[in-house]
Amino acid sequence: MRSLILRTVAPLIVGLMVLFSIFVLLRGHNEPGGGFIGGLIAVAALSIYGIAFGVETVRRAIVFHPLAIAGAGLLLSTLSGLLSMVFHVPFMTGLWVYPVILGEEVPLSSVMTFDIGVYLVVVGAVTSVALSLEERGED
C-alpha cells in the first residue's frame, strides 16, 4: 500500500506488537495469555508489515519459510513433552528449574517451552496463510 503515513508508522507499530506478543506469551503461564494468542498478535504484526512494505520484505525479514517456523515449533513442543522420559514421569509432565540470574530467581519449565512451541506453530501456520492471501491481493 503506497501510504506514507502507514509506511512511517509501520516499523514502530510492528516492533511494539511483536514485543507485546512475547509479553503475552510469557504472561500466559499464570494469567490470561499464552502461546496461541501471543502467536496471533505476532501474525497481526507481520501482516501489517506486509501491507506496508510488501510480502517479499516480510519473507526476507523472517528469514525462514513460515511453515519451517511452524515445524520448528511443533518439534519444540513435542520435545518438551518427551523431556519427561529422562525423569521417569509420564509424557507432558511439567518440569521446573529455578536458576538464579543476576540475583533474581527465574522459574523456567517445560510448560513454557511447550508454549513457545505453540507460539511458533501459530506464527508459522497463520503467517503462511496471511502472506499467501496478501500475495494474491497484490497481483
Next chain:
Amino acid sequence: MAVSSPSADLSAALVLQPVTALDWLVILPVAWCIGIGAILMMVRHRTGLQPLIAIAALCVLAGIDATLLWHVSQNGPVTMVMGRWLPPFGIAFTVDLTGALFALMAAVVALAGAIAAVTDINDSGRRYGFYPLLMLLMAGVSGAFLTGDIFNLYVWFEVLLISSFGLLVLGSEREQIDGAVKYGFLNLVATTLFLIATGYLYGIFGTLNMADIVVKARELRDAAPLTTLMALLAFAFAMKAAAFPVNFWLPASYHTPRIVVSALFAGLLTKVGIYALIRVSVMLFPVERQELSFVIALAGVLTMITGALGALAQTDTRRLLGYLVISGIGSMLAGIAVGGPGGIGGAVFYALHSMVVMTALYLAAGLAARLGGGFSLSSLAGLYTRHALFSALSLMLFFAVSGLPPFSGFWPKVMLVKSALDTGAWWLAAALLLTGFLTTIATARLFLLAYWRPAGAGAPSGEVALPATLLVPLIALTAVSILIGLFPETLLGLVQKAALTLNEPSRYLNSVFPAGSAP
C-alpha cells in the same frame, strides 16, 4: 507463584510411581510421528531427503508398534496418563490388543505407501508437503487407535482429517478440489455429530475417560438415555466408516487424488471409523449395542450388498475399488452387530485384512494405469502380456478381497459367517456369502477385461519393466495377505483375545485404575 507445598498429599492427584521405558511405548507412536512430521516440515524443499527420512521413520514406527503389540499381548492393556494427573482427570492413553493390532497394521500400510510414493509423488507433490502430511496423518491415526479418552479420540479424528484434506488436494487440480469439497463437507458433518454426541456424553457421565465411562455406564443404565447416545455416536462413526446410507462421500472423492493417496485413505481412514465404532459399541455400551444390533446388521447388509453391486457397475478401476472398500465395511458392521468373540474378532480381523488388501489393490490399480495407460476399463486390456508377475499379484489380491482361500480374506469371513449362524442370523450369513460371490464376479470381470482381454491393434504391447519402488510395496502387502491366509493361528488367537478384552474390559479398567484407586 504456585510452588507445591511439601505437606500436601500428592498421591491423591498425581501418578507417583516411576514410569518405565516400556510404558512409553503407549505414547511413542504419536510423539514420534508428530516429531518426524515437524522435521519434515522444516526440510520441505529438500525433496530428495524427505522420502529417506519418512521411510526410515515409518520403519521405526512399525518397530515401535510391533513392540507395543508384543508388550500388550504379554502384560495386558497398558496406560499412560498425560501430565502425571491421575485418571479420569488426566488424559489417558490406554492400549489394549485391538488398538495395538490396528496401530501396527496402519504403520505397515503407511510404510508401503511411503515407498510407493517415491515414484508416484513427484517433486512438486513433495514440496507441497506429501511426506509431512503423511506423518501427521499417521499421528492422527495412531492417536485414534491408542487413546483411552473419548474427547482425545475426537481430537485425533480432527488431526487425521486435516492431514487428509492436505493429501487430497495435493496438486490442486479441478477434479481434486471437487472431490475434496464433498469429502471435506461430509466428513466435517460427521465430526460435528461426533462432537455433539461427545458433549451429550459428558453431560450424562461427567467424564470422558473411556474406562471411567464403562464403570459409570453400569450404574446409569436405568436412568440415562444411553441408547440415544450410542445411536448418535454410531451414526457419526458409520458416516466416517462409509456405511450405507451415509457413504456417498467415498465414491465421490477416492478416485480424485494421486493413487498412493487413495491407497492410504482406503487402508486407513474408514478403518478408524470402524475402530471407533467397535470401541464405543462393544466396550463402552455393550447393552445398547445389543439393542441396536438389528439396525447395525441391516446397515451392514445394505452396505455390503450395495458396495458389491456398485463395484459390478463401475468402469473406472479406482471407483470400482472404492465400492469394494464400502462392501468390506458392511462385513465389519455385520460382525459388530453379531457381537461375541466370533463377531467382534471377525470384524477386527476383517478390518486388518482390509487395510492390507485395499491398499495393495489401489497400488495395483496405479500400476495397471502405468502399464495400460489409464483407469478406464474400456481402455485397459492385455495387462497379462505386459507384466506377468504383476498380473499374478493382482489375481491373488482379487482372491483375497473376495474372501477365497488361501488368502487373508478367507478367515475373517469364516469367523463372521460362523458367528452369524451361531446366533441364528441366517440372513446375515447369507448376505455375507452373497457379497463374497458378487465381489468375486466384480473382480473376475476386472481381471477378464483388464488383464486377459487381448489388447487391440495399435495398443502398446510387450513386456514392460515396472519401477521397483512401486512393485516392492505391492509384493510385500500381497505377501502379508498370503502369510495371514496360510498361517492364521497367531492372528486368530490375537483377535479373539482382543475381542474378549473388549467384551469383558476388566483388565482394561485395571490398567487405568489400578486396584484401590477407584475413580
